[in-house]
């Protein structure tokens with residue numbers, strides 16, 4: 001059944017068909033058929049009608065197969081039919097497209113008719129999920145990186161996911177991986193020539209010169225791969241969503257802010273401190289970025305009491321449940337891509353004060369020092385009515401307490417004003433959101449390989465690399481570093497012992513280059529058959545029937 005084609009298994013039989021548009025009532029439904037029986041199916045459904053001109057749309061009447069073309073046997077009175085001959089088709093096989101009227105009964109009747117077009121059992125069957133794309137891959141019409149990008153395109157929900165996946169459907173990523181692989185294979189070839197011919201042939205370079213020039217090339221490649229991996233991680237933020245944590249003292253207004261951002265009452269807001277005990281997570285599209293926004297339990301120092309307890313001169317102990325809530329809040333913040341520390345102004349008698357809890361400040365300061373991903377919002381600025389000039393002082397106080405947070409990342413807001421008023425920037429929430437989206441842009445734009453490399457746009461496509469690519473690149477980098485370590489140690493030995501010949505185990509070094517090249521081949525699907533089959537299952541899981 002299977003015949004070899006371009007070194008891969010050719011998926012010639014059986015012919016597959018499927019409804020490629022969404023099921024349900026619609027103006028038009030498109031049925032795709034791929035395989036060697038396309039022409040036979042056409043002649044069975046459109047008996048006596050003109051042959052199709054390849055790649056031209058034609059209007060045809062569809063009848064039940066093997067039946068007289070009479071009104072009784074009519075399936076669809078006018079369908080648009082297109083025929084694409086192999087091999088330059090989306091699947092690499094003959095392809096027939098039937099654009100029929102989108103009524104459920106019409107579609108069902110045409111699908112049933114297609115399955116009856118051949119008397120040979122199993123020659124024509126309904127396609128499995130992703131089978132058209134699988135055939136495109138098997139017939140070299142798409143490589144694995146393009147297949148993955150296609151899967152992402154189909155599941156893209158936000159604008160940024162769409163942009164990322166559409167970029168990946170070109171084969172630029174594969175071209176890059178292939179060029180790296182070829183470079184490694186050439187380097188390996190040079191090294192192996194040393195083993196095979198060094199005894200009886202003269203080389204322009206001495207063995208040690210050759211080893212160090214190969215090491216220089218490999219070193220450059222390691223830098224490129226490392227940049228590519230960093231960009232892949234940035235792309236993963238777009239694909240998987242940016243995790244955001246709201247961190248702050250009880251009653252600072254975390255739940256109120258979450259509700260203002262989401263635009264609905266996703267979290268409970270209450271005057272009672274400690275309302276949020278566990279992480280409340282909401283998925284949201286912010287400016288085209290998929291985000292997972294988490295409201296967390298309030299953080300407070302053990303010695304500090306709530307406002308009510310303070311007034312009554314008593315201290316509240318932190319219960320075990322609250323302690324667990326705080327632990328989860330901190331853990332979630334550590335694991336998040338962005339942390340929003342919510343501080344609030346409070347009324348002390350008639351005076352408005354900023355009394356941030358030390359636990360919140362310490363946690364935010366530590367996070368800001370480790371990664372520059374902390375934004376601060378100073379909430380409840382409506383309490384300042386009439387004393388708005390004091391706001392700058394409060395902002396400065398926050399900046400002093402959190403020196404690693406940039407001043408432009410400290411925002412003053414009022415969740416209450418945002419709730420009550422309808423003005424475009426009520427409560428300054430939209431200004432804060434613009435700042436948040438700027439942070440997303442910074443985190444997800446491509447980085448260049450070196451500081452001198454000012455044009456990061458050539459790295460743009462690296463954002464489309466998937467987690468699978470990144471893991472294989474990690475493995476590739478490991479082998480390259482092994483190689484560099486061997487050359488370095490060998491060169492050192494040569495120098496120390498005054499040897500003329502380089503003391504590097506060339507066989508082992510070449511083996512590392514081979515393993516590194518193989519990792520790159522596995523990314524594009526040009527690896528060994530077993531590897532390819534293994535990833536195919538994972539990649540095609542995402543696909544729907546008809547794609």
Ligand SMILES: Nc1nc2c(ncn2[C@@H]2O[C@H](COP(=O)(O)OP(=O)(O)OP(=O)(O)O)[C@@H](O)[C@H]2O)c(=O)[nH]1
Nearest residue numbers: 251252253254255256270274275276298380415416
């Ligand atoms: N004046 C004023 N009050 C606010 C503002 N934002 C929130 N509040 C009030 O502050 C109180 C606490 O708000 P929440 O949003 O529940 O605070 P929280 O940080 O989620 O509290 P916990 O769940 O206890 O951690 C509620 O009574 C809110 O109405 C604001 O901008 N101005």
